[in-house]
Amino acid sequence: MSRFFHGGLSDSESSSSDEEELYSEAEESESEESSSEEEGSAEEEEAEDEDSDEEGGSRFLRGAESDDSDDEEGKRTVKSAKDKRQDEIEGMIKAIENAQKINDWVTISAEFDKLNRVVQKGTQSATMPKIYIKSIAELEDFMNDTVKDKVATKKMNAANARALNAIKQKVKRNNRTYETEIEAYRKDKDAFMVEEEATETVKPKRLKSVARSVAPEDEDNDDGFATVGRGGKTLTFTPESIFKHLKVIIESRGKKNTDRNEQIKIMEKLLEVAQSSYQKIKVLLALISTRFDLTTGAQSYMSNEQWKAAEKEFNVLVDVLEASPQFVVVETAEEWDDEEKPPQPEEGEIFKIPGSVVSIVDRLDDELTRSLQHIDPHTTEYIERLSDEGTLYTSILRSQLYLERLHREQGVSSEEALNRVIMRRLDHVYFKPEQVIKTGEENAWKAIDTKFDSVISPRSKATGSASDLLHVLCTYLYQHDATVLRTRAMLCHIYHYALHNQFFKARDMLLMSHLQENIHSADVSTQIMYNRTLVQVGLCAFRAGLIYEAQTAMQEICGTGRLKELLAQGVQIQRYMQVTPEQERLERQRQLPFHQHINLELLECAYLTCSMLLEIPALAASGSSPDVKKRVISKTFRRMLEYHERQIFTGPPENTRDHVMQAAKALAAGEWKKSSELIHAIKIWDLLPEPQKIKDMLSEKVQEEGLRTYLFTYAPFYDTLSLDRLTEMFDLSTRKVSALVSKMIAHEEIAAALDQVNNAIIFRKGVELSRLQTLALTLADKASGLTEMNERFLEQKTQGQGGFQEGGAPRGGGRGGRGGRGGRRGRGGRGDSGEQRPQRSVQFQQQSGFHGGAMKT
Structure with missing residues (x-):
């Protein structure tokens, strides 16, 4: 191999660094051995120079399949890496x-x-x-x-x-x-193009470390360390080099093995040396975005330090934008390409910088919500984290003022962004009491310079009522938005009215909005807000003493047994229900922070109490007269009551359900005082405003429903009954008793007449059925139901067979269809009886206050 290298290349070329890049480590070791042989036998190599061109190649290719390939390919030339790159x-x-x-x-x-x-x-x-x-x-x-x-x-x-x-x-x-x-x-x-013969200065190798030791006189800060970039060169931060550093950082965004913390440190130094407003805006936009990149995954949340730093930098960004009105940040702007020559807009000219103020606000709000979801709400850490909501609300208000100024003074279209900011502002106030809203508004306006004001919600209205503020913000979204934000604003408006005991306003707005008709096609977060609003309307009706409206409003949510899931206040896994990890993760992301929760125990207690006051008289009415059709108002309450009655031994009440169930049994037995005492013993009423007023209202309702239950139960045993006797038994005024009895007579709940002269009730006796006749009628109804069910099963079984018999007559025709019993038990008869079922369901919907989630006027 040494002769091959010697014959093909000169001594100087064989030792160059370019050749070392071409060969593998094994070939490099062989070349080193060949060079040592060349130094030992230089005279022999000089004598063999002429033969090396012929023999070197053949010896190197010894063992090849044929020698023809050498002739076809000709002489082989070895190029350096530099030559290859040049080619x-x-x-x-x-x-x-x-x-x-x-x-x-x-x-x-x-x-x-x-x-x-x-x-x-x-x-x-x-x-x-x-x-x-x-x-x-x-x-x-x-x-x-x-x-x-x-x-x-x-x-x-x-x-x-x-x-x-x-x-x-x-x-x-x-x-x-x-x-x-x-x-x-x-x-x-x-x-x-004339080539200059100059020695190339070799580029130093890359350093893996990001900092190296420097002399104290070179760097005063960082304890003798300086930031080192590519090539081992110390990075110097000057106003002229800001955009070059930013370009490198932005290009590396999203790549693997990127040290974002180091990038944040670099951009913080760039912000310190930035001089012009344009430089500060560009650095701040990149810096805030990089802080958000530190949070990866849905299960983690932004640290408190990074969040506060991002929130502070956002306020600095707004300050710069307010001080430099010639620069505006909009999403539709194009990037400025000239890094060395920053834009210099003339007086009156507007320069647009790509970015989004509202996106930063949205991300700050989302990160705060996510952190509150992960922190234990029963610790002081949650309270400390919740205190950041005030500064965030101030930032939201400042962004609204900035977007208003863009839209009003500079003509920049920002209506969509302005709607999003106002919706964020509504999300922070709609569920709070009035005094809390007023305090938050005053603190937010105090932190903003007095020269800035809003056209939508002026500073002067900050000291007004909270309902006026909600009305102004929601009305703006009604007029300027046609997306889901309009629906959410309407739900916030209804929720606020219900929270502040304005039931009829909340009910009328809910009915006129027709939200219940298409809420099932909305996104999950909007459906959760609808459920919360519906429940709050029910609680408002309960506080107002409207038992029927309250039970009807809460029935749709509380009757399902999935309160936590529907209100996004916890993950409730049902029995025999398979949930994938992805679904469970999405469910946990939708959970509301603890300070927005509605007390589930209070909600259940109010729902069961309303159901008790409606169900016990209904049970008494259906039990005393078999002709009265049984109408189930609350299946949940019925199941609990049946379970409680099956218990052999009943101890003293331990929780809310036990109190309500025992109160229901006492009310059914005519012991209204005991029932009232059990209801008053529930401690959850203390969470409501004016709890004594609520208890007095419940006592009155228990007395009234006790009177109705007594009349339903014992009416068959009376011919006449004095109103004074009822007044004495139930501790009600004569006027109240007379009104209740008159209402029952008018609704045909009892067959009686009111004798105002003698101040008594005269019961009308119909033809009383004997015990045997009552049992015979019951047996006939059950037999009729079994026959109808049997025929329905037979029809389903023969549904796939031929539809016509011989002669063209329909299958099951003849006299009234299958069975030939005139039409009552034939196909026509089943049609008649089958039509009664939808009629009963329609009648039930008409009697209820809400239909499909909506309250009936």
Whole structure:
């Protein structure tokens, strides 16, 4: 092998570093051994120089299949890495020149990208290859000529035109880096292309460390350490180099093995040296975005330190934008390409910077919510974290003022962003009491300069009522938005009215909005807000003493047994229900922070109490007269009551359900005082405002329903009953008792008449059925139900068979269909009985206050 190397190359070339890059480690070791042999026997090698060209190749290829391949391939030449790279560059330049001849900009764009990658990767000298400078200079000239030729550009196809537009920016941005070399080439092309024999300065190897020790006199801060970039060079931060550093950081965003903490430190230093408003805005936008990138995955949340730093930098960004009205941040702006010459807008001119103020606000709010979801709500850490909501609300208000100014003074279209900010503001106030809202508004306006004011919600209204503020914000979204934000604003408005005991306003708005008709097609978060609003309307009706409306409003949510899931206050896994990890993860992401929760125990207690006051009289009415159809108001309450009655031994009540169930049994037995005492013993009422007023209202309702239950139960045993007796038994006024009895008579709940002269109730006795007749009627109803069910099963079984018999008569025809019993038990008879079922369900819907989630007026 030594003769082969000696014969093919000179001694100087065999020891060059370029050859070492070509061969593997094994070949390098062989070349080192051959060089040692050459030093020992130099005279023998000089004598064999003539034969080395012939014998070296044959000895190296000894053992080959045939010698013809040597003749076909000729002599083999070994090129250095530099020569190979030079040939590759020349080939790409040649391809670009050939593509220019046929005006193929797609090929030019692809080859130009390859050329830049090869040059940047392989260049080891301080100066770029002159053939590369020549190529990019000529390409720029050719591009400018093509752009000026309007006729040629119009004849281009779509792909070629897109490639031309893309390469215009690429060439412009790339050639800006080599402006000095390109100008030198254009001044004297022949002199520039003369090769200068100069030794190449080898580029130092990359350092893996990001900091190295420097002399104390070179760096005063960082304890003698300085930031080191590529090539082992110390990074210097000057106002002129800000955009170059930013470009490197932005390009590395999203790549693997990127140290984001180091990037944040660099951008913090860039912010310190930034002088112009444009520089500060660009650095702040990149810095805040990089802080958000630190949080990866849905299960983690932004640390408190990083969140506060991002929130502080956002306020600095708004300050800069307010102080420099000539710069505006909008999402639709184009990037400024000239890094060395920052834009200098003239007086009255507006320069748009790509970015989004509202997106930063959204992300800050989302990160705060996510952190509150993960923190234990029963610790002081949750309270401390919740205190950051005040500063965030101030930032939301400042962003609203900034977007209003853009839309009003500078004519920048920002209606969509303004709607999103107002919705964020509503999300922070709609569930709070009035005094909390007023305090938050006052603190937010105090932190904002007095020269800034809002047209939508002026500063003067900050001291007004919270309902006025909600009305102003929601009305703006009603008028200027047609997306889901309008629906959410309406739900916030209804929720606020219900929270502040304005039931009829909340009910009328809910009915007029028709949200219950299409809420099932909305997104999950909007459905959760609808459920919360419906429940809050029910609680408002309960506090107002409207038992029927309260039970109907809460029935749809509380009757399902999935309170936690529907209100997003916990993950409740049902029995025999398989949930994938992805579904469980999404469910946990939807959970509301603890301070927005509705007390589930209070909600269940109110629902069961309302159900008790409605169900016990209904059970008494159906038990005393078999003709009255049994109508189930609350299946949940019925199941609990049946379970409680099946228990052999009943101890003292331990929880809310036990209190309500025992109160229901006492009410059914006519012991209204005991029932009232059990209801009053529930401690959850203390969480409501004015709990004593609620207890007095419940006592009155228990007395009234106890009276109705007594009349339903014992009416068959009376001919006449004095109103004074009822007044004494239930501790009600004569006027109240007379009104209740009159209402029952008017609704035909009891067959009686009111004798106002004698102040008594006269019961009308119908034809009383004997015990045998009652049992016979019951047996007939059950037999009829079994026959109907049997025929329905038979019809389903024969449904797939032929539909017609011989002669064209329908199957099951004849006299009234299958069975031939006139039409009552035939197909027509089943149709009649089958039509009664939907009729009963429609009647039930008409009697209920809400239909499909909506309350009936």
